[in-house]
Amino acid sequence: TQLLEQSPQFLSIQEGENLTVYCNSSSVFSSLQWYRQEPGEGPVLLVTVVTGGEVKKLKRLTFQFGDARKDSSLHITAAQPGDTGLYLCAGEDSNYQLIWGAGTKLIIKP
């Protein structure tokens, strides 16, 4: 069974600080997606990374796919209260199914 482990499970920091969230597996994924979910709403896709070593930037968010396509990270620079939410990673396996991580709950305090 493929597993995606996210860390940390919970993170609470002050506005303006930087942070990194990790998504790790022992399995290879053909692609990996990052979603953000706000309270009371469904997850919304932030980015999809496909190529090993790929780096994508979305304003203050930087996403990286590991060279071996087994892990990924999300780095947020100068976090803002609007970044608060549950961050979920999901990897596409060889059967084209998404394997979901348990999520990182992020709280940015003003």
Add this chain to the structure above:
Amino acid sequence: DSGVTQTPKHLITATGQRVTLRCSPRSGDLSVYWYQQSLDQGLQFLIQYYNGEERAKGNILERFSAQQFPDLHSELNLSSLELGDSALYFCASSVGRDEQFFGPGTRLTVL
């Protein structure tokens, strides 16, 4: 607005009862996915349908069943409800292997 609709938004029922959750995917999306999310936890994949056919099964209990109709809307049936079934149930749709678009969810409370 993702374009995916789910009804009802809230549902309160008693143990042992049966409920039906409904989902209408985005126009043109053939795949529908159902997820369960318990309080402050990640998504648990339940089942996927593609153009009316079951495509993949996740951690779906035998008390739960789903179907996708010719107009592509889907229903998730939960029976013999237990307290532990209280959760948010999300439906998502996609064109194929691309991004999944999630509905607003149905919050089920079993008393």
